[in-house]
Amino acid sequence: MFTMLRINTATGATVKEQANTREFLLGARTLSSRLVSREVVPACDPFGRQNKLFFTNGVLSGTTVSSSNRLSIGGKSPLTGGIKESNAGGIVGTRMAEQGLRCIALEDAPGRDAGWKIIVVGKEGVTFHDGEFLAGKGVYEKSELLVERFGAKAGCVTIGPAGEKLLLASGLACSDPHGVCSRYAGRGGLGAVMASKKVIALVVLADGDVKPEFVDSEVFKTGSRRIVKLLQENPVSSLFTKYGTAAMVDICQAVNVLPTRNFTHGWMEGAERINAQTMYDTIKERGGEGRTQHACQHPCAIQCSNVYPDKDGALLCSPIEYETMALMGSNLCLKNLDTIATMNRIANDAGVDTLDCGAAIGVAMEAGLAEFGDDQAAIGFMEEIRNLTPLGRILGSGCKTAAKVLGVRHAPHILGQALPAYEPRGTKGMAMTYLSSPMGADHTFGFTLRDEEVPTTKEGKVNLSKKFQVIGSRMDAMGMCNFVRYSVRNDMTPLLDLIKILHDVEISDVEFDDIVKETLRLEHQFNRDAGITALDHRFAETFYEEAQPETGEKIDITDEEVAEARRW
């Protein structure tokens, strides 16, 4: 039996429900997207009483299986107007498992005059605490105050000042293994949704004592070790250990898809100044708190995260991911890792998504508010967001809003969510994935680039994108880290075996993929019911009119092809 804890944020009432279905077994996006589909009125105001926020862990959460403790968060997105699943590493999923919880649902919303609350979930039940003392503070300070009150081992989810003001690009910051709320479910504006319920922090205490009940613990240990072995032996996974996702800078530059100058180019002169090797060397040279390897959750055999230190070796930002290096670096023509790290830190403190804000700043630069390549101006824009100035609020609402206000046609987004770090005219597979995702532009949704024989052609890309939509969604479907997929992409048996050993439930690979496809169907249906049409699944017209200089390519993908890529 799996337990869902429902919390009414208006009345304080709580209720526990139990279920023993496949969706509760798998948890994660399989569960969160089904709950959103079933319980949230698609046409509702994302900030209204009818929206809900579901926090779910995955099928292997709370066990010793590497990289199995992602937290999935679902609700209706204020950024896209559609369904949203955003997930993060950290310790919250584990703490939920220790409390015997598969899902926590935040429901309803108090009146607009209600004060901020902290909701605390522990062994003794659920309590509401006054959260006014956290209001207006940055995420780093909130994080310290939460640790002070609830301990470093508590799993906390909080929002920044941007979320408190309902900015559309605000995310949810989740505790990392050190107790710092630095692991972001950043996309889709779910931080603002939690704020609309006047919840400034959700805390899952470390006093849970529920342990996994294994059918056969020794066999499970063997299966768990098998996953570690697969990860360690896979050359792709092991490369992540050294360089993290930053390795993508060189790859994207080589294939002309590194977003540059507000997505008008796919190549930047001097990109080597912000690449993985430079970052690795800088971290090693500065030493101190810097780490080229770091685990965002325990246990993890990949450890792709990092800690980027300042010149004195003190922590400046953790982690810095490729997508941020591109959207806050090359896309703004910035070639200084310290600048990117500083912007990333401010974004983490303000509680906003680095991708949507980086893209919004690109739009602002194109509008002439600053020159591309101006480091100080770029940091200044981030400070405007943190300080909630009028311009900051526009930028903190993402690139679609910024482009409308600032009069820029070349707005890099789908469904209002900024394109992540792959220039779509140079990679038609990624373009197809962006166009067909129910979440708005999302690279993790179906990562085709590594398997595109000819990235610049659209031929075969409907099928390729769909293939990787399934492969990519498998990990989300069960709460595993996306990077495990390299080791099981041709054979899910090692993970499905662990489910069998832990829960005594047999799921075949075919049945599992059918569940994944059904999730996609439900997500698209929710969006249709919410009023999203085929016309929304398009890039800005400029991507169809203007060729990317390096490849000579325009977007030539038709609505019919996108519709086919969305059909499940």
Place this chain on the structure above:
Amino acid sequence: MVKVSFRLSGTSAVPLSVDVPRRLDEVVHQCAIQAGVELGGYIAVRKGRVVTGETMVSGEDEIDVFPAISGG
């Protein structure tokens, strides 16, 4: 000499004498063994263009080989 560089591997470019045009995939695998690089999926780039394993390489071709990874 065809030159194959395994990017992000910490190894030097591998020169290989190719008298008659050969499939890229064969060349890359041979060079990987020579360089001691464990080869998984890869993306190969010649003169700024992605080239497939079936592409014929010869003469003075310079190939950059990247591990096929993804962002996160």
